[in-house]
Amino acid sequence: MSQQGGGHYYVPAPSTWPITGSIALLFMGFGAALSVNRIPLGYGLLATGFAILVYMLFGWFSTVARESESGKFNKQVDKSFRWGMSWFIFTEVMFFGAFFGALYYMRMHSVPDLADLNNKILWPDFTAEWPTAGPGITEKFMPMGPWGLPAFNTLLLLTSGVTVTWAHWALKLNKRGQLKLGLFLTFALG
Template identity: 85%
Template sequence: MSQEAGHGHYYVPAPSTWPMVGAIALFFMGFGAAFSVNRLPLGYGLLAIGFAILVYMLFGWFGAVARESESGKFSAQVDKSFRWGMSWFIFSEVMFFAAFFGALYYMRVHTVPELADLEHKILWPDFTGGWPTAGPWITEKFMPMGPWGLPAINTLILLTSGVTVTWAHWALKLNKRGQLKLGLFLTFFLGFLFVGLQAYEYGHAYSDLNLKMTTGAYGATFYMLTGFHGFHVTLGSIMLFVIWCRVMAGHFTPENHFGFEGVAWYWHFVDVVWLGLFIFVYWLI
């Protein structure tokens, strides 16, 4: 935040071509996805082109915003708008996961017991309604994923990463650049380690537990919740890596570092969601 900019000046950037570049990327990705699901070879090429353009846009657009920030163009009002924007974005993510937690709750507490009621015994006489279950119409055997082992290790990893990112934040406030770099490095390293262990866990679930996306009620909710969370951890780890690269380039000061703070907020949100997942998906099975 520029002290010269003051509280009365709100920086408005010049017209940018980056939104158009992003629209072109989505155009290629949309047609690529449509062709790919219909098994047309052209679709994979279009998808690759779309992703390449999207990556180019992300580097260019984010780089332009970083240069604007480092040149002191953002005032206190701009900083405040960034904070409100990030707060509402995280709130939307909270609601996103709340919908899936709500679906899990409704399925376990209402839907599955109702399907085991006497009025349904004619259709599924052997269905008892216990959890975890694939539902009355899927008879294939499977084993649920327990809380200990990899899930517990991943919980420790994410909680540790929350400590390291907080350590890095305090180091930035105290202008201790060495601790800042180390704390950020440890955080995104732990994030990528979490994703790698989750991929290994999925392989174990498929091959050893016969737990798949097609395993009815339990399989669908398990992979939907843990998979979306893993996607968020991946994005958060990439964001932390980008912030670390900016720190290595000398960006951020104790007074001006919302780019760091916004990513730290997001990472703490990811930590909290995982605690909910560990309790309601893994532990209370």
């Protein structure tokens, strides 16, 4: 990052990009709700929302890139960006920790509790086995096999990790063509 920003912390001017993103999400939300109910207007609203979102992303990211390349950011701004990303990663870790904690609780506590003697009055045929379709459901739960769609999704995830690493190294080596190609492939794989 450039050090021309001086000793002050750069605070950008008020921006219209957050409200633009909110409008995009509004269009996408209504469009998705109407599309699920097969109302033709929903597809147009959904497409409009995606178009506004893409416009907002390109506009906002280019604004931040222009500010950075013009030397307005200093070490303190760089540190703020790094802390922001660190907090984002922390919240993702906490989200998945809570998700897997809930899965553990359901598997080890909830399912056996549903099959104990006190609940046999409500669901006499329920057995505590995992995976379960739940009490009151007579059909057997069939988990998805590891090959097919799960293997394909895993391959996509790992490949996108390779392409984003390639883009990162291209950025460090100042190879903009490879950077753009690596980011495009990562986005396409996503």
